Structure formats: structure tokens, C-alpha cells
Amino acid sequence: MSRYYNMCNKNIGRPVCIRTKDGHEHRGIIRRVSTSHVFLEPMPSNLGGYGYGFWGVGPGFGWGVAFGAIATLAFLPFFFW
């Protein structure tokens, strides 16, 4: 089991920035994990709407990143008002 599995499973609901080995950056809220993937809820984009690259996903339609593809994973600093 990938070490990222536990890291993500314990932090569902937190904003995260994942860099994959192909050089892409994925920012989103951790929605759920499977044994092989972490699924992210996209942040709204600055351009309005929820565009995410070529996926074009909307709210509620997260995308999965394979643990094996992850180069780095960082939890993004944030707070609640």
C-alpha cells in the first residue's frame, strides 16, 4: 500500500497540492481514496466556473490521481473564519 494512502485517508476534506511525475500540478480538496487513487474535489477557477484543464469537471465530479504517479504531495495552509 502506498504511503500516500494513509496520508490522504486521514486528511479527507483538506486542500492539497499534488505534483505528479509527468510534471502536472493538481490542487483540490481530498474527497476520498481507493487502494490505488486519491480523488480530488476541484477548486473553483479564477476564470469563473470549475474548469480543470482538459477534464472540464464541475463540482461534485472529482478526478483521481494514481498514488504511483505522485511525485510530491503537500497540504495547503488554510484556516476557518
Next chain:
Amino acid sequence: MKIKYMDMIATLGIGGAHPGGLTITKHIVENLNLSTTAQILDVGCGTGQTLAFLAETKSNPLFGVDQHPVMIQQAKERLQGYHNVTLHQANIENLPFPKAYFDVILSESVTAFTSIQQALNEYARVLNDDGVLVLIEMTANHLLTEEEQAEIEQFYHISKLLTEDMWCVAIEAAGFNRISVRTIPEELENIVDFELRPELEPTHLELMATHYYLIDKYQDSLSARVYYCKNK
């Protein structure tokens, strides 16, 4: 019912839902130099994290008020067994206490979400003449465009986003004439001392995503201030 930001906080059981978390609360309480008999009110006490900290370290009479039924229920569960704590589900603009009842009032990222002037007037009513009011509140670092203000006000359901000067004017209008303002160090602002529950619904995750997007987008425009207010 449409789930709002505050409902998300309540559902997730987030304890220290204010910038600086419990760390800034401890810092503030240490600097207040409290007498052991001072009556303390935590308005918008949420799930009672601050009251629990006070109850563990102080024998003072402690009071908490929150209007959110889920939050006040969680506070009651957390604080059962502490005999010096009294909790009420009530509206902050209409507090269920007599005039001059308290020596200290804490508002930790609460007043910004209310009818601000009404709430401040109400704090002034229930606080005694020597009392101190401490507010930790969302503050605009500069005037934002109307669009930017609307985006923030609509998501967080706040009636009016205030700058530091605007806060001070409102606080003075409530009768406090000594105000000292502090910023929260950035390393404290980003402290997140809570456990997110795993049973999140898609709506909560969408709210989290928008919340993160907004704090990131407005990180240079919005910050928390601590307002220490006395009336003499």
C-alpha cells in the same frame, strides 16, 4: 435547505474555527490578567473549544451563547461535567443576560457574521463599565471592489465586510472609547487545530473548495485582527 458555510463548520465538528485557533485564544486569555471571579462570556461559542480550555484552567463563572443548534449541542456534550459553565442557545443580537452582567466578552470570528452594530451594542449592554471586549474578526486590509465584497459577503453570509477603520467606528459607536488593534502573526493564522470527520457529503466538499479558493484569492486583502475594547 441550502447548506451554508456555518453549517459546514457545524457539521464537520470543527473546534477552533477562527484564525489563530486555540493558540491565539490562549495568548489573549493570558494577557487579560483575569481575576478569579470575573464573569466571562464567549459569544458564538460554537462547539465550546474555548470554553473547555477556560474551564480546565479557570474557576471563573463561564457562559457561552450560540444560535446554531448543532454547535450548541456539541458544546453541551463537550462541557458536561463543568459546573462553572452555563450555555444558552440564543441570538447574539439579543443576549439573554441583564445589563452589566459580564467582566469579559470574547467574540472569536463571530461578530462579522452578525448584524455587526446590533451585536456590538448588545455586548456594550451586558458588559460592565470596567469590562473588556475582545474581538477576533475578519477585516479587509483595504477597500475592495463591490464585486469582490459581494463575493465574500455572499459565500460567508456576512452582512458587510469591514476594514479596520470601519470596525473601530462601529466599536466606538457602541460606546467603547479605548480600542487597541493587533494583527495575528501569519504563522498563527494558518494553524488548523481540528480533526475533519470522514463522513463528508459532496456539498461540504464543494463548500471547502470554495472556501479554500476564497482565502487563497483574498490572502492579501483579508486578514484577522484582534480588537481589544474598553469603555474607560
